[in-house]
Amino acid sequence: MLDFLRNFPQYLANGMANGCLYILVAMGFNIIYNSTGIINFAQGEFSMFGGLFTYALAVSAGLPIPLAALLAVLATGAVGGAMERLMIHPLRRAGVLTAIIATVGASIFFKSLGRVFWPSEAYKVPEFTPGTFRLPGATVSKQFLWVTGLTVVCVALVYLFFSRTRAGKAMRACSVNRQAATLVGINVSRMSLYSFVLAAALGGAAGLINAPFASYGMGLEIGIKGFTASVVGGLGNTFGAVVGGLVLGLLEELIPGFLNVVLGVSTGYKGAVSAIILIAVLLFRPQGLLGRGIAEKV
Amino acid sequence: MKRFRARWLLIPLAAVFLAGSLLALSGCGGEEGTTETAKEPIKIGVVLSESGANEPLGKPERKAIELYVERLNAKGGIKGHPVEVIIKDDQSDSNKAQQAVIELLEQEDVVAVIGSSGTGPTLAMKQETAKRQVPQVCMAAGASIMEGGITWIFRTPPTATEAGKKALEYIERVLKVRKVALLYDTNPFGTDGKNVVENEAPTYGLEVVATEGYQTNDTEETIDTHLTNVMSASPEVILVWGTNPGPAIIAKRMRDKGIDLPYVGSHGIANQEFIKLAGEAADGVVFPAGKMLIYEKVLEPGSPEYEFIKDFDEAYREAYGEPINTFAGHGWDAILIITEALKRVGPDATPEELRDEIERTEGLVGTAGIFNYSPQDHNGLSPDDLIMVKIVNSQWEPAER
Numbered sequence: 265m266l267d268f269l270r271n272f273p274q275y276l277a278n279g280m281a282n283g284c285l286y287i288l289v290a291m292g293f294n295i296i297y298n299s300t301g302i303i304n305f306a307q308g309e310f311s312m313f314g315g316l317f318t319y320a321l322a323v324s325a326g327l328p329i330p331l332a333a334l335l336a337v338l339a340t341g342a343v344g345g346a347m348e349r350l351m352i353h354p355l356r357r358a359g360v361l362t363a364i365i366a367t368v369g370a371s372i373f374f375k376s377l378g379r380v381f382w383p384s385e386a387y388k389v390p391e392f393t394p395g396t397f398r399l400p401g402a403t404v405s406k407q408f409l410w411v412t413g414l415t416v417v418c419v420a421l422v423y424l425f426f427s428r429t430r431a432g433k434a435m436r437a438c439s440v441n442r443q444a445a446t447l448v449g450i451n452v453s454r455m456s457l458y459s460f461v462l463a464a465a466l467g468g469a470a471g472l473i474n475a476p477f478a479s480y481g482m483g484l485e486i487g488i489k490g491f492t493a494s495v496v497g498g499l500g501n502t503f504g505a506v507v508g509g510l511v512l513g514l515l516e517e518l519i520p521g522f523l524n525v526v527l528g529v530s531t532g533y534k535g536a537v538s539a540i541i542l543i544a545v546l547l548f549r550p551q552g553l554l555g556r557g558i559a560e561k562v
Numbered sequence: 563m564k565r566f567r568a569r570w571l572l573i574p575l576a577a578v579f580l581a582g583s584l585l586a587l588s589g590c591g592g593e594e595g596t597t598e599t600a601k602e603p604i605k606i607g608v609v610l611s612e613s614g615a616n617e618p619l620g621k622p623e624r625k626a627i628e629l630y631v632e633r634l635n636a637k638g639g640i641k642g643h644p645v646e647v648i649i650k651d652d653q654s655d656s657n658k659a660q661q662a663v664i665e666l667l668e669q670e671d672v673v674a675v676i677g678s679s680g681t682g683p684t685l686a687m688k689q690e691t692a693k694r695q696v697p698q699v700c701m702a703a704g705a706s707i708m709e710g711g712i713t714w715i716f717r718t719p720p721t722a723t724e725a726g727k728k729a730l731e732y733i734e735r736v737l738k739v740r741k742v743a744l745l746y747d748t749n750p751f752g753t754d755g756k757n758v759v760e761n762e763a764p765t766y767g768l769e770v771v772a773t774e775g776y777q778t779n780d781t782e783e784t785i786d787t788h789l790t791n792v793m794s795a796s797p798e799v800i801l802v803w804g805t806n807p808g809p810a811i812i813a814k815r816m817r818d819k820g821i822d823l824p825y826v827g828s829h830g831i832a833n834q835e836f837i838k839l840a841g842e843a844a845d846g847v848v849f850p851a852g853k854m855l856i857y858e859k860v861l862e863p864g865s866p867e868y869e870f871i872k873d874f875d876e877a878y879r880e881a882y883g884e885p886i887n888t889f890a891g892h893g894w895d896a897i898l899i900i901t902e903a904l905k906r907v908g909p910d911a912t913p914e915e916l917r918d919e920i921e922r923t924e925g926l927v928g929t930a931g932i933f934n935y936s937p938q939d940h941n942g943l944s945p946d947d948l949i950m951v952k953i954v955n956s957q958w959e960p961a962e963r
Contacts, residue, residue: 267794270794271790271794274786274787275787278783278787281781281782281783282783282784385805386806386839388838396818396819405782405818474781476811476814477810477811477839479807481778481779482779484779485777486779516784517783520791521791525791525794534775534777
């Protein structure tokens with residue numbers, strides 16, 4: 265028990281860092297779900313592009329890291345926009361389920377595309393500021409400050425977008441009632457485009473703060489974790505993602521840590537933790553911790 | 563089917579035409595050469611992963627096999643019979659590998675099969691070669707390949723068993739510590755290693771005080787938690803069994819956290835990629851690897867192993883303009899084992915006679931070590947074929963001299 269408590273700050277820091285990643289991906293899931301009713305299975309691949317684009321721009325092309333990161337986020341947003349225009353838009357009359365299945369196809373396509381251009385097992389994405397610092401009981405990389413900082417900025421920007429801008433308000437209207445939104449003159453199709461661009465940019469940001477490594481295969485795991493976080497927080501509740509991401513991130517470190525250090529159980533299948541949390545939430549609180557979720561849709 | 567028959571008719575026609583034109587070109591000179599090319603070719607089927615996830619394995623394997631056969635045929639093949647390899651790509655997919663090997667076995671009348679690059683496709687091929695009783699030499703290292711019947715399957719790469727024993731022996735004899743913390747990737751490569759380490763540790767008087775499995779794409783922080791957990795058991799050495807990038811993250815985090823314990827890795831990091839990913843943190847890392855990796859530093863010039871690898875190295879460099887790697891070596895060894903057995907048993911051997919002869923392979927020098935097969939052992943290599951390599955200033959050096 266003492267060992268567990270001694271490790272506690274480290275678990276906390278690690279859980280926070282992963283939590284930030286999940287928040288960004290989960291917000292992407294929610295934004296698209298809100299505007300279109302689609303669960304986008306290619307969300308994890310946006311993170312893959314974020315990481316690999318940053319690698320390409322910063323390492324292969326030699327741009328300064330902040331510029332490379334910014335361009336990577338914009339480029340990933342463009343990928344999201346292209347995906348919406350070329351695939352989701354033409355399917356707009358085919359029903360939500362068809363579009364969801366199409367996103368599975370997009371995910372496989374993106375992954376293959378990633379493998380064509382970046383075939384190695386992993387690429388080292390440079391950190392903004394390399395190095396670490398030590399707190400009592402925990403060693404934290406300097407990247408951690410960037411991760412939390414960037415997440416706070418992203419969440420704040422998304423909040424301002426939805427509460428202050430016309431486009432944001434229109435997107436919220438779409439999420440309440442798409443038909444009514446059309447009736448009052450909101451261009452629903454354009455909102456769908458915006459939501460994909462925004463979700464892709466957020467996913468891209470998640471991918472690049474997931475340094476130090478990016479690979480074509482990273483999307484699946486990030487996607488599953490982000491989806492779990494969005495369900496935990498309440499699917500469709502954009503800011504529920506913040507709670508969902510942090511809860512998932514922290515539990516994922518604390519539960520295996522407790523099992524291993526206190527009970528001496530080997531934790532080869534840590535992935536099961538998030539799966540069990542997902543199932544438990546769906547069984548006992550399908551609307552998510554902050555409510556407003558799938559239950560309402562059924 | 564129709565197209566197929568047409569091809570059968572074309573082959574003798576083409577052979578006659580070729581022989582005729584050769585005679586016309588060379589006049590009456592070189593009687594031996596011309597008569598020998600006319601002898602019937604020996605067909606060997608190859609299935610490997612030239613695309614898909616195992617592309618980095620399959621591509622060099624193909625290059626090595628083609629180069630080997632080219633050189634062999636230039637020297638007159640096997641008792642005058644040229645060797646013909648028919649290569650198919652399984653795209654790293656088990657179903658496609660099965661399909662490809664069925665085609666080879668049913669339509670091409672091959673005497674032996676090489677393949678595949680990965681464990682899944684190899685297992686899919688294994689059931690077909692066993693059913694049709696044709697020997698198969700694989701280049702994949704998964705432990706599951708040698709479970710069940712092993713009559714028709716052989717392999718060339720070292721496995722977790724040899725590498726695990728080598729690493730444990732090093733920890734016991736050189737590092738002289740007892741308490742091992744094991745971090746492994748939960749992919750098949752890592753779990754094979756974990757099983758070997760857990761089973762074999764007691765024979766070397768070692769105790770595995772903590773075991774943690776991570777996933778290949780885990781974030782740095784998640785892996786840090788695993789490291790934090792095993793450190794609570796106060797180990798004396800960290801043993802990491804995985805493929806990139808996990809082991810690189812662990813090395814980096816150990817340095818960041820000031821963990822001053824020896825780091826022993828697996829043969830999964832015997833590549834430049836690991837050094838590139840881990841950077842400075844790679845220094846001091848020790849891992850088991852085939853001697854080929856640094857043969858110029860560990861083998862005596864003039865010894866059969868040194869000369870064999872040097873010949874391979876030079877031929878490969880000259881043909882393709884790139885350095886050799888482990889996987890090219892596996893391909894080179896696979897075709898070597900089959901053709902050497904064919905030389906001993908004769909070009910007219912049936913698949914069954916060839917299988918028996920491969921099983922009698924003894925003291926055959928290859929790129930991965932010295933191959934000795936027996937009815938009980940179709941792996942061929944032993945821990946002595948591996949060496950421990952240490953990374954010093956981002957260079958591979960022998961861990962012990």
